[in-house]
Amino acid sequence: MKGKSSIKEISELSGVSIATVSRVINQNGRFSKDTEKRVRKVIKEMNYQPNAVARGLRxxxxxxxxxxxxxxxxxxxxxxxxxxxxxxxxxxxxxxxxxxxxxxxxxxxxxxxxxxxxxxxxxxxxxxxxxxxxxxxxxxxxxxxxxxxxxxxxxxxxxxxxxNEQGGYLAATELLSSGCSNIGMITFNRSRSTHYNRYMGYKKALSESGIVPDENMVIEAENSDPVSGYHSFKSLIEKNPHLDGLFCSSDVLAIGALQAIHEIGMKVPESIKLVGFDDISTTALPGISITTIRQSTxxxxxxxxxxxxxxxxxxxxxxxxxxxxxxVELIRRKSTQMVLTREITDEAPL
Amino acid sequence: MKGKSSIKEISELSGVSIATVSRVINQNGRFSKDTEKRVRKVIKEMNYQPNAVARGLRxxxxxxxxxxxxxxxxxxxxxxxxxxxxxxxxxxxxxxxxxxxxxxxxxxxxxxxxxxxxxxxxxxxxxxxxxxxxxxxxxxxxxxxxxxxxxxxxxxxxxxxxxNEQGGYLAATELLSSGCSNIGMITFNRSRSTHYNRYMGYKKALSESGIVPDENMVIEAENSDPVSGYHSFKSLIEKNPHLDGLFCSSDVLAIGALQAIHEIGMKVPESIKLVGFDDISTTALPGISITTIRQSTxxxxxxxxxxxxxxxxxxxxxxxxxxxxxxVELIRRKSTQMVLTREITDEAPL
DNA sequence: CCGGTTTGAGTAAAGGTTTACTCAAATTTA
DNA sequence: TAAATTTGAGTAAACCTTTACTCAAACCGG
Structure with a gap:
């Protein structure tokens, strides 16, 4: 019972032609209930599995x-x-x-x-x-x-x-409603609809709330990875020291940015708020807790x-x-939490 | 030039038999230089690609x-x-x-x-x-x-x-040599040679340095993911409040543990040192910086x-x-850095 | 220049399916 | 019950390669 048999073998053992066996297998053409039962039995006994390559050729x-x-x-x-x-x-x-x-x-x-x-x-x-x-x-x-x-x-x-546009819109809106007024963005490859639309959503949210989008507050990362996010943030903050909100076109960028943020001594969400995109598992970790836009993979x-x-x-x-x-869905986490007073004690520093 | 041609078409166009075409393609049997050139030319012109399925069947x-x-x-x-x-x-x-x-x-x-x-x-x-x-x-x-x-x-x-045993050994040795004396381990599925051997390496290192391995300082995670690492650490520290070193059988476990560590107010590497296994990208992030054992993927x-x-x-x-x-290779990062004095200023808090 | 070897290339079978054609038997219709 | 239809199942071609057999031509040694 090696499962190495062919349709011919099955046909012989069940006393029908190979055509009939094929029909049974594919539930194609016509065959009697009785024949079907017999063929099925042999197939099971022989542990027969049709050869996908032969079928593919045909x-x-x-x-x-x-x-x-x-x-x-x-x-x-x-x-x-x-x-x-x-x-x-x-x-x-x-x-x-x-x-x-x-x-x-x-x-x-x-x-x-x-x-x-x-x-x-x-x-x-x-x-x-x-x-x-x-x-x-x-x-x-x-x-x-x-x-x-x-x-x-x-x-x-x-x-x-x-x-994606709605995602970008939600992200920027979340930053706005949690009190940010200088909101930057790390984007990626805007020649692609995906990232272009996120960027457009971000701009739309700003405009709607009366802020004129400033291209100096947007930087395009070289790659979609944490290292690029890290460097992009460093450049961005240099040009915009008053940044208090950041939307990243993907979570990997946000994670890199987060490292840079801490490295220069800023705190999330106290001194800057952060939103990513994708909802990858890292963002959900206690102590990281980045607000993000979930896509339904x-x-x-x-x-x-x-x-x-x-x-x-x-x-x-x-x-x-x-x-x-x-x-898309906004997943609200600590990185955009409003800091009302100092009472929030259960929040781990990153 | 749809690339949909067959060997037969090629044979006709180049005036040889299909067998010869096949021989040329597979650099098999015999054929003259001249024939080869002709056949190759037609193949190229027609953008012919052999049918992998037919070949597979044969x-x-x-x-x-x-x-x-x-x-x-x-x-x-x-x-x-x-x-x-x-x-x-x-x-x-x-x-x-x-x-x-x-x-x-x-x-x-x-x-x-x-x-x-x-x-x-x-x-x-x-x-x-x-x-x-x-x-x-x-x-x-x-x-x-x-x-x-x-x-x-x-x-x-x-x-x-x-x-893997050497990896476990290196990990524990690193913790020992950076001054830890209460070294715990989060392992995973020791019925598998992979994790069993890491565990054995850990025990070996402890034994060699005169410490009797204590099974109470070892916990087996339910899954190999950060959440399990997080919970495993919580259990482990409860049973062993004096833990000052931790070896995790994989980086994902270590990342989860790290969150738990911060959550209870301990600091890496000041109050506890940490070593993971695998060298996944997250461990290398500035601000995370977990010492780990690199496998050469x-x-x-x-x-x-x-x-x-x-x-x-x-x-x-x-x-x-x-x-x-x-x-395997020990990748030394901040999580096992000796804290001599307070002079280390370039070290970002996690 | 003849028997023997090498070289180049064609013929046809085989590999396991699917399916268009058949056709006999069974069933239905009138 | 004869004719028409439906049902069940077999025959054989086709899908595209690879390769074992051939065999003619070319080449070679003596």
Whole structure:
């Protein structure tokens, strides 16, 4: 019972043709209840598992999907990727996961491998999508970042993202309502819709409350990591010594900024208030406690998988909805707590 | 030039048989320089890429490997997985990455999918390896954790791990030499060789320096995450108020412990010194700065991939070395700094 | 210049499925 | 009950490679 049998073996043992076995397995064509029972029994006995490769060859596509992600070392992406892999696995789709490190050379290479393997679908997480020349031939879902389409090959493609502008708006509003008046922002790569929209939300909130957004109070980090956040804050505070509020376009940036804040002797939330974006686990740690904007990574995944599976099954080649904008949620923590008096004693210094 | 052509098309366009095309592609059998040039030209022109699925069917194995990992959300695993995927990709092996969440049901399911897809090799990272009944049929490399072998199917399997005992030993020694005398440990799942060996190294260091290890100063965390570290420290300090040194079997535990430490008003390194394990990025942040034991995730990966590829090519069915124990490195940071006087001013409070 | 070896390249089978065609048997309809 | 339809199941082609067999041509030693 090594599970190494073929459909032919099953057909012989159950006294039917291979075609019938195939039909039973795929619940396709016609067969009698009785035949089905017999075939099923043999399949079970032999611990038979259809050869996914042969099936893939025949159907010109393999039951598997590719996930393109910049870097699973970033907890936010890891979270999304983890959820995707779990959800896909439940639908019997194994996932090829490719880290591109934002390098389009690597992305192309991985894409070629995935194509050669004839994956049935693709999921881009915050991808650069370098494949603009050729029409993308398989159903694809984009998460977090809008691909730079030429609208011609717009079909077969779906976008799922958070309401980033609303997120930026909520973040800045939270800072405003907790008393900040000099609110800076550490952004990242505003050529991407994701971060551009967060930035726009931030500006909108300021404007609405009568503050003219000042580009000197905004700095664009080189990378999306704590080290960049650290250095960005140092530059920012130098130019704006009166900063009393800071919104970071991602939590990793906020964490880096937080280190810099403490290093120069400022305190959160007493002398400066802080809001991040993503709600990665570190921000929730007691003693860190950074207010942040939660994106629903679980929803990203469940929607993406649901849509993608239906596209791959061609039940529904053109999904009704091509764009999903998910609500975000402000997670209020100590970093934006109003400091009324000195009575707050249970608050650990960072 | 859609890249959708087949070997047959190439053969027609270059005026040779498909067999010859195949030979050229695989640098197999014989063909003249001239033929090769012609075929290559057409391949390039047509942007032809061999169908990996058809090849997989013919060869009864697909050029791809499966990676089984508990949870890429843990930065250490993410690091290892990232490196593996990158190294494999360079060798033209796409990687299926499966998170098991330490659930053997999920592991089995993923394993079945991978088998159906006829992956050429498997990499287990710290896996439970529930597949003990059946003989593992493909080349497999274990990273970090020794599988529970029945020695019979010992062949075709390789283990790569850090010198965990030495790591534990270095950690405890560092605490001792920085002046601690009441050194506790937060461990995790000592039924696993990984954590058991770290624990043994810790005990060894204590013994050698004349301290009788006290089981009351050791606590086993429920999970390997900050929350567990946090609670474990709280319990530990309650039983051992005089604790002045702490070794955690992983950095995520140490980070949780650190929060608890601050919460009860102790200071690192003044009142208690701390050592973690793994060297994840958070520990290096200015202001966190936890001394830790670095494992070479890059070496894990490069060795694993090198061995696995050679096994998969059957160049070398039985690798000469079946077990690799990599050296670890103590990364000394502020959390174990000797506090001589008050002169250390550049040290940020956490 | 002849028997033997090497070289280059074609033919066809095989690998495990799926599925379009069949067709006989069973069932329904008139 | 004859005709028409439905049902159940088999045959064989196709999916794209790889590779064991061939075999003709070229080359080589004596």
């Amino acid at each position: 159907k010109s596509k393999v039951q598997a999907v590719g996930i393109i992600v910049p870097d699973i070392t970033n907890e936010f992406f890891a979270q999304v990727t983890l959820n995707l892999q779990n959800d896909l696995s439940k639908m019997n789709y194994p996932a090829f996961i490719c880290n591109t490190r934002e390098d389009s050379e690597i992305e192309r290479k991985n894409l070629d491998m995935l194509k050669a393997l004839q994956v049935s679908g693709l999921i881009y997480i915050s991808g650069a999508f370098s494949d603009d020349k050729e029409t993308l031939s398989v159903p694809t879902v984009f998460i977090d970042r809008k691909p730079p389409f030429n609208s011609s090959n717009n079909h077969n493609i779906v976008l799922i993202e958070s309401d 679980a929803s990203f995944s469940s929607i993406a998988v649901k849509i993608l599976v239906s596209m791959m099954n061609e039940v529904n080649d053109e999904p009704e909805n091509k764009q999903f904008v998910l609500p | 060869k009864s194995k697909v050029q791809a490997v499966g990676i089984i990992v508990p949870d890429i959300t843990n930065e250490f695993f993410a690091q290892v997985t990232l490196n593996l995927q990158n190294d494999l990709s360079k060798m033209n092996y796409p990687a299926f990455i499966c998170n098991t969440r330490e659930d053997s049901e999920i592991e089995r399911k993923n394993l079945d999918m991978l088998k159906a897809l006829q992956v050429s090799g498997l990499i287990y990272i710290s896996g439970a390896f529930s597949d003990d009944k059946e003989t593992l049929s493909v080349p497999t490399v274990f990273i970090d954790r020794k599988p529970p072998f029945n020695s019979s199917n010992n062949h075709n399997i390789v283990l790569i791990e850090s010198d 890059a070496s894990f990966s490069s060795i694993a991939v090198k061995i696995l590829v050679s096994m998969m090519n059957e160049v070398n069915d039985e690798p000469e070395n079946k077990q690799f124990v990599l050296p």
